[in-house]
Amino acid sequence: NPWYTTQIKHYLNGDGFTIDPSDPIMSVRRTPGYPIFYGIHYALLGEETAHRVIPYTQAIIFALSAVVFGLTVSLVSKSAIAGYLSALMYGTSIFFIGFLFYTVTEAIHPSIVVFSLYFAAKYFYSDRQYQNKYIFLSAIFCAIATLVRPTDGVLLVTLSLALLVNSRLSIRDRIRSIFIVIVAFGIMFMPWVVHNYTKIGKIVIL
Secondary structure (H helix, E strand, O other): OHHHHOHHHHHHOOOOOOOOOOOHHHHOOOOOHHHHHHHHHHHHHOHHHHHHHHHHHHHHHHHHHHHHHHHHHHHHHOOHHHHHHHHHHHHOOHHHHOOOOOOOHHHOHHHHHHHHHHHHHHHHHOOOOOOHHHHHHHHHHHHHHHHHOHHHHHHHHHHHHHHHOOOOOOHHHHHHHHHHHHHHHHHHHHHHHHHHHHHHOOOOOO
16 A cells, blocks of 8 residues: 555655655655554565565464464453454454455554553453553553554553543552553654654644
């Protein structure tokens, strides 16, 4: 998809990370997650080889996410069988694997969402609950998912609400955890917001 593959070409040519150097708004038209993912392959391997390798990279990421999805379900349900069945259904679903052979956001963003949910589950359901590192990592992957596909930003809202209504945490701990989530998300988004402001003089998050 040219919406995700032209940015790196213009960047390497010295024209900036943009879809169209002649139009400043095209610098902020797409979030940078997938263009960077594609761009790493392009810069290292060249265009032709990148397109051959990317499906394998995406398949490996997805396979890992299927395992992690099973672990997440097992952690929440306390059932290994539920975890195995969930991993099997997710890992063989045509709605996910059908995109692995294309250079589009759908090829990787479900996997990144799963990674975010896994660390959230570790925070809420593991034997050693409420460790800040887990909620921090969940927010980091939440931000990466949103930088790949903006609609994944709903994860930030739901994660914050899950923390807010958790009666097992004190009010102080809820506020602290939400603060950690917002800071982690902000750390990941700040370079993109600064980039957008330098290009069009406006604060554009998505």
